[in-house]
Amino acid sequence: xxxxxxxxxxxxxxxxxxxxxxxxxxxxxxxxxxxxxxxxxxxxxxxxxxxxxxxxxxxxxxxxxxxxxxxxxxxxxxxxxxxxxxxxxxxxxxxxxxxxxxxxxxxxxxxxxxxxxxxxxxxxxxxxxxxxxxxxxxxxxxxxxxxxxxxxxxxxxxxxxxxxxxxxxxxxxxxxxxxxxxxxxxxxxxxxxxxxxxxxxxxxxxxxxxxxxxxxxxxxxxxxxxxxxxxxxxxxxxxxxxxxxxxxxxxxxxxxxxxxxxxxxxxxxxxxxxxxxxxxxxxxxxxxxxxxxxxxxxxxxxxxxxxxxxxxxxxxxxxxxxxxxxxxxxxxxxxxxxxxxxxxxxxxxxxxxxxxxxxxxxxxxxxxxxxxxxxxxxxxxxxxxxxxxxxxxxxxxxxxxxxxxxxxxxxxxxxxxxxxxxxxxxxxxxxxxxxxxxxxxxxxxxxxxxxxxxxxxxxxxxxxxxxxxxxxxxxxxxxxxx
Amino acid sequence: xxxxxxxxxxxxxxxxxxxxxxxxxxxxxxxxxxxxxxxxxxxxxxxxxxxxxxxxxxxxxxxxxxxxxxxxxxxxxxxxxxxxxxxxxxxxxxxxxxxxxxxxxxxxxxxxxxxxxxxxxxxxxxxxxxxxxxxxxxxxxxxxxxxxxxxxxxxxxxxxxxxxxxxxxxxxxxxxxxxxxxxxxxxxxxxxxxxxxxxxxxxxxxxxxxxxxxxxxxxxxxxxxxxxxxxxxxxxxxxxxxxxxxxxxxxxxxxxxxxxxxxxxxxxxxxxxxxxxxxxxxxxxxxxxxxxxxxxxxxxxxxxxxxxxxxxxxxxxxxxxxxxxxxxxxxxxxxxxxxxxxxxxxxxxxxxxxxxxxxxxxxxxxxxxxxxxxxxxxxxxxxxxxxxxxx
Numbered sequence: 001x002x003x004x005x006x007x008x009x010x011x012x013x014x015x016x017x018x019x020x021x022x023x024x025x026x027x028x029x030x031x032x033x034x035x036x037x038x039x040x041x042x043x044x045x046x047x048x049x050x051x052x053x054x055x056x057x058x059x060x061x062x063x064x065x066x067x068x069x070x071x072x073x074x075x076x077x078x079x080x081x082x083x084x085x086x087x088x089x090x091x092x093x094x095x096x097x098x099x100x101x102x103x104x105x106x107x108x109x110x111x112x113x114x115x116x117x118x119x120x121x122x123x124x125x126x127x128x129x130x131x132x133x134x135x136x137x138x139x140x141x142x143x144x145x146x147x148x149x150x151x152x153x154x155x156x157x158x159x160x161x162x163x164x165x166x167x168x169x170x171x172x173x174x175x176x177x178x179x180x181x182x183x184x185x186x187x188x189x190x191x192x193x194x195x196x197x198x199x200x201x202x203x204x205x206x207x208x209x210x211x212x213x214x215x216x217x218x219x220x221x222x223x224x225x226x227x228x229x230x231x232x233x234x235x236x237x238x239x240x241x242x243x244x245x246x247x248x249x250x251x252x253x254x255x256x257x258x259x260x261x262x263x264x265x266x267x268x269x270x271x272x273x274x275x276x277x278x279x280x281x282x283x284x285x286x287x288x289x290x291x292x293x294x295x296x297x298x299x300x301x302x303x304x305x306x307x308x309x310x311x312x313x314x315x316x317x318x319x320x321x322x323x324x325x326x327x328x329x330x331x332x333x334x335x336x337x338x339x340x341x342x343x344x345x346x347x348x349x350x351x352x353x354x355x356x357x358x359x360x361x362x363x364x365x366x367x368x369x370x371x372x373x374x375x376x377x378x379x380x381x382x383x384x385x386x387x388x389x390x391x392x393x394x395x396x397x398x399x400x401x402x403x404x405x406x407x408x409x410x411x412x413x414x415x416x417x418x419x420x421x422x423x424x425x426x427x428x429x430x431x432x433x434x435x436x437x438x439x440x441x442x443x444x445x446x447x448x449x450x451x452x453x454x455x456x457x458x459x460x461x462x463x464x465x466x467x468x469x470x471x472x473x474x475x476x477x478x479x480x481x482x
Numbered sequence: 483x484x485x486x487x488x489x490x491x492x493x494x495x496x497x498x499x500x501x502x503x504x505x506x507x508x509x510x511x512x513x514x515x516x517x518x519x520x521x522x523x524x525x526x527x528x529x530x531x532x533x534x535x536x537x538x539x540x541x542x543x544x545x546x547x548x549x550x551x552x553x554x555x556x557x558x559x560x561x562x563x564x565x566x567x568x569x570x571x572x573x574x575x576x577x578x579x580x581x582x583x584x585x586x587x588x589x590x591x592x593x594x595x596x597x598x599x600x601x602x603x604x605x606x607x608x609x610x611x612x613x614x615x616x617x618x619x620x621x622x623x624x625x626x627x628x629x630x631x632x633x634x635x636x637x638x639x640x641x642x643x644x645x646x647x648x649x650x651x652x653x654x655x656x657x658x659x660x661x662x663x664x665x666x667x668x669x670x671x672x673x674x675x676x677x678x679x680x681x682x683x684x685x686x687x688x689x690x691x692x693x694x695x696x697x698x699x700x701x702x703x704x705x706x707x708x709x710x711x712x713x714x715x716x717x718x719x720x721x722x723x724x725x726x727x728x729x730x731x732x733x734x735x736x737x738x739x740x741x742x743x744x745x746x747x748x749x750x751x752x753x754x755x756x757x758x759x760x761x762x763x764x765x766x767x768x769x770x771x772x773x774x775x776x777x778x779x780x781x782x783x784x785x786x787x788x789x790x791x792x793x794x795x796x797x798x799x800x801x802x803x804x805x806x807x808x809x810x811x812x813x814x815x816x817x818x819x820x821x822x823x824x825x826x827x828x829x830x831x832x833x834x835x836x837x838x839x840x841x842x843x844x845x846x847x848x849x850x851x852x853x854x855x856x857x858x859x860x861x862x863x864x865x866x867x868x869x870x871x872x873x
Binding site: 059060062063066067068069071242243246247249250253254378379382385465466467468469470471472475 | 493495496498499500502506531532534535536537538539540542560598599601602643644646755
């Protein structure tokens with residue numbers, strides 16, 4: 001039995017980190033637990049705390065039996081601490097310590113950097129739960145309601161994962177950070193969450209699907225990069241979190257796809273040939289493709305900001321230190337130190353876009369962002385297949401990376417979605433063409449009527465092709481108790 | 483090997499390219515191009531490691547084919563090709579030996595789909611080459627000492643190994659040693675007698691109901707197991723004889739002897755999760771005498787609101803021989819009422835003779851109440867509500 005495959009279910013906190021043998025950390029987590037439950041009840045899904053939800057609970061780290069499905073009341077969900085099995089003899093895979101044994105304790109010189117990375121990652125997890133807490137009231141089906149709650153409880157578990165690292169490896173500082181994670185609030189004027197996109201509202205279900213597709217995918221990229229870390233407990237934590245994160249990708253990816261499916265299906269049935277005839281399409285009670293495109297423009301551009309500045313010394317330091325790697329570092333074939341390498345960075349210089357080679361170490365944020373854009377494109381391609389299959393020549397596309405940016409190389413310019421630079425006046429006049437405006441928001445909000453009958457779906461979204469856990473179409477995913 | 487082969491395929495319409503399957507596969511059978519994630523039929527050994535972590539369900543497609551689809555075929559797909567019509571081969575197991583045993587146990591009813599609301603079973607997680615090791619933590623005689631029937635309740639604990647099962651599934655065991663012809667013994671299948679979450683909630687164990695058969699190699703080996711000994715377990719198997727996960731479902735369970743095993747699991751599952759469910763459980767259970775009826779004691783403690791019991795004895799001193807089908811006929815109006823319910827699920831488990839008798843009883847009861855049993859049976863069967871496992 002490899003180390004770390006033993007799951008302990010006794011006690012308050014299921015874990016495979018032998019919490020019973022570590023009284024200090026166990027005590028710290030048990031002290032943190034009531035505050036977490038209070039936070040969940042205050043800021044978790046509103047109105048469904050007593051309902052029975054058909055949820056997946058991670059119960060192990062062996063793929064054969066890693067999760068089970070059953071009805072659970074969300075506040076009673078088992079938020080455990082699960083790390084992927086240790087890889088024997090693992091070495092630091094990149095940076096200046098490449099080849100040295102992976103760290104099992106925090107190296108003193110990187111303590112502050114690691115604490116910061118773990119805290120930022122940890123802060124995003126409760127933030128998205130807070131952003132999504134009102135969505136239950138307008139779920140288009142019990143299936144979607146269940147998926148929302150699955151995402152929420154797993155974000156909660158990911159918070160636990162980060163809090164465990166803080167308590168276990170960062171002493172008093174870690175404990176304070178863990179408390180702070182429960183104190184900040186998404187969108188709060190005085191105590192907001194740490195990153196911009198996590199303070200935006202998620203007002204409707206299309207926003208939720210876009211958020212899980214675009215913003216949770218940033219989370220996936222960050223986790224992939226941290227899963228490479230030379231700090232082994234962080235690497236193992238993130239590797240296991242990725243297994244759960246795949247479901248969040250699925251919710252966004254398939255959610256948007258089902259919206260597109262329903263739209264083209266309704267258009268076809270009504271004989272509409274012009275996808276840009278927004279009024280005609282909206283008369284059918286579905287979301288027109290141009291508005292879906294606008295939502296994409298918004299969420300894609302907000303999420304790109306999360307990658308930070310294209311050229312970043314912090315990113316270089318974290319890589320050089322062996323703390324944060326590149327996307328699938330283990331699959332890349334180079335020297336994994338990048339001392340002499342360069343990487344092309346798209347910049348806006350003297351009125352035009354140019355690619356300039358910069359030291360690859362400094363460009364790691366951009367590199368991760370480029371991998372992200374490619375990953376997003378594979379989803380957009382699938383959505384377009386649905387449109388193509390229905391016989392329409394409309395195509396969805398990601399906007400230019402310079403569009404609507406607040407951080408990095410393009411934060412001082414305005415562009416349209418093709419990347420043509422606009423003056424301030426042009427931007428003000430035209431931004432409604434690219435981003436959802438009040439009228440779009442009002443229309444989408446008007447569609448957000450809850451559907452709670454087994455197997456029924458709101459008129460603006462198609463049913464999924466397969467149920468969760470292969471359940472039949474009319475399965476009662478949530479037994480609602482108000 | 484079968485003349486045709488089973489092939490594991492990924493549905494490109496549902497897959498979101500999250501790479502989880504490729505990262506999980508321990509033997510590199512899954513790969514991808516810019517278009518699709520695909521499974522190499524020449525490498526995949528049906529270990530099923532990829533199935534549970536897949537967030538979409540796209541991974542869970544199994545075709546029976548004459549000629550496996552190549553990687554190039556799969557890369558080119560925008561959707562799965564039409565499923566070949568001939569899928570009557572058991573989907574209960576991807577292991578030829580276990581599949582043959584289950585096909586035989588189900589052969590009188592042919593391929594029946596699982597109940598629509600059944601939880602999704604995991605099958606074939608462990609095979610002969612890579613069995614799960616379980617420790618014997620219980621072995622007690624269920625039948626009275628003075629009777630000649632020795633039926634045992636055997637508890638196998640899996641420790642930290644995940645061995646997820648559902649009520650109604652079976653496990654395979656192979657007795658140690660070699661058969662007289664010098665080859666390993668054949669696999670035996672035993673129905674699991676406990677619910678999915680173990681003998682007690684959240685224990686990682688399961689139980690079997692095993693009858694000692696004179697000169698039986700496997701049964702004597704199992705019945706003689708001492709506490710602490712280990713057993714190599716294969717499976718789990720069975721994807722159709724499963725319990726509906728629907729609280730409105732009425733479940734009619736007909737069995738003799740150790741055929742009660744799956745129904746102990748069904749009953750305990752319902753008792754733990756929905757003791758006041760609208761649907762009820764109905765048990766027709768035949769044995770020679772109360773002393774030889776497995777689980778006689780525990781059955782007495784179950785409330786009528788959960789389970790109605792018709793315990794039937796064929797060798798009760800001083801009484802006429804009575805068989806399960808006799809009691810069914812005596813309870814004709816009650817059974818007829820159940821047969822008219824859209825929520826009824828019928829299960830039979832025991833010796834082959836049980837089915838013949840019960841079928842005859844159903845035919846008579848249906849006719850007496852103006853119903854056509856053949857048509858009704860087919861409707862139940864095709865909707866996953868009529869299951870038979872006999873041996």
